Amino acid sequence: MKMNLKNKMLSARYYGTFFSMVLLLIFILTSARFAKTNFAGEWTLNKEKSKITEGGQRILFNRLMVNQNGNDLTIARTGQSPDGQEFTMEEKILLDGKDSENTFFDGMVKKKSKTKWSADEKILTITSAIVFNRDGNEVTMNATETWDINQSPGALTINYATTTPNGESKDVYVYTKK
Numbered sequence: 001m002k003m004n005l006k007n008k009m010l011s012a013r014y015y016g017t018f019f020s021m022v023l024l025l026i027f028i029l030t031s032a033r034f035a036k037t038n039f040a041g042e043w044t045l046n047k048e049k050s051k052i053t054e055g056g057q058r059i060l061f062n063r064l065m066v067n068q069n070g071n072d073l074t075i076a077r078t079g080q081s082p083d084g085q086e087f088t089m090e091e092k093i094l095l096d097g098k099d100s101e102n103t104f105f106d107g108m109v110k111k112k113s114k115t116k117w118s119a120d121e122k123i124l125t126i127t128s129a130i131v132f133n134r135d136g137n138e139v140t141m142n143a144t145e146t147w148d149i150n151q152s153p154g155a156l157t158i159n160y161a162t163t164t165p166n167g168e169s170k171d172v173y174v175y176t177k178k
Helices: 005-033
Strands: 041-045 060-069 072-080 086-094 100-104 109-117 123-134 137-148 155-164 167-177
Touching: 086 100, 086 109
Parallel strands: none
Antiparallel strands: 041 060, 041 167, 060 072, 072 086, 100 109, 109 123, 123 137, 137 155, 155 167
């Protein structure tokens, strides 16, 4: 059976459209698979699921308000100080691995952070050097936060490890998305 010119053109158009759709589908699936995790949202601390070490004058952040836009991660952490007063600390962190600097409490606390994504860009690690300056005395705390929302649906898990002149501490904070 001979194909006439009209049938050949329809066949070429059909296969061209088919292959274009296949390529588009592959692109979409690949992009979704390797897209960076978006941590945006309002998160509330679940103390029952968290593993928090006892002691020390630690500040618990009961609520996180996270905005992720392009290369910027803005985190508003709301908690209570050891004396029971509620406050919010807001920081802006760059997601491309470049240094980010934030100051808190009228400049008494300076935080320098750097980010690193896991190979699949699902887990974010934030390493920070936090310098506390009180009456001219400086104390540095090194912190590592590992953010992961893939461990359980609707939950943000932050593994938080700190090193100070007084020792090391490791906590796991689990937040539920509102």
